[in-house]
Amino acid sequence: MSKNDLKIRLKIELPDGVRLGYGKIDLLRAVNREQSISAAARSMGMSYRRAWLLLEELNSSFTAPVVETRMGGSGRGGASLTKMGAKIIALYENAEAKADAALGDVLGKIEAELATSATGEKDRPKDGA
Numbered sequence: 001m002s003k004n005d006l007k008i009r010l011k012i013e014l015p016d017g018v019r020l021g022y023g024k025i026d027l028l029r030a031v032n033r034e035q036s037i038s039a040a041a042r043s044m045g046m047s048y049r050r051a052w053l054l055l056e057e058l059n060s061s062f063t064a065p066v067v068e069t070r071m072g073g074s075g076r077g078g079a080s081l082t083k084m085g086a087k088i089i090a091l092y093e094n095a096e097a098k099a100d101a102a103l104g105d106v107l108g109k110i111e112a113e114l115a116t117s118a119t120g121e122k123d124r125p126k127d128g129a
Contacts, residue, residue, distance in 0.1 A: 005111075006107045006110060006111055008096070008099045008100055008103055008107070009021065009022050010022070010092070010095055010096055010099060012092070012095070014061050015061070016061075018057055018058075018061050020058070020061075020088070020092065023054075024054055024058060025088075025089055025092050025093075026044065027040060027041075027044060027046075027051060027054055027055065028055075028058075028066060028067070028081060028085050028088065028089055029089065030043050030044055031055070031067050031079050031080070031081055031085075032080070032081040032085070032086075032089075035078045035079060035080055036077075036078050036079055037051050037052060037055065037067070037069065037079045038051075040079075055067050055079075058088075062084055062088065063084070064082060064083075064084040065082055065084060065085075066081065066082055066084050066085035066088055067079050067080070067081060067082060067085055068080055068082055
């Protein structure tokens with residue numbers, strides 16, 4: 001295992017108890033990729049209702065919506081990421097990269113204390129016991 005295998009997962013506390021973390025960012029990416037809330041939810045193994053509620057929470061947290069929906073039948077409906085949604089993803093990714101860079105040495109120290117080696121085998125205690 002290398003420190004590249006260790007990950008820092010950010011959760012940013014927004015007003016009113018809303019959290020912005022990797023799960024919601026992944027949902028935004030999925031909506032962008034799938035152009036549909038239901039398809040995005042399916043791709044993440046979550047219910048449509050759960051995805052809808054999470055996106056509504058994000059939409060009401062920022063000065064502009066992060067996702068817009070289109071009503072309609074026969075393939076005319078769907079959802080798309082807005083400019084605000086793309087901006088929030090970019091800002092989150094930037095924060096994640098800065099955290100990784102700032103804490104890389106700490107991850108290395110944590111890695112050194114892990115009980116499992118890169119092969120997945122249990123390491124022997126260092127005192128020879």
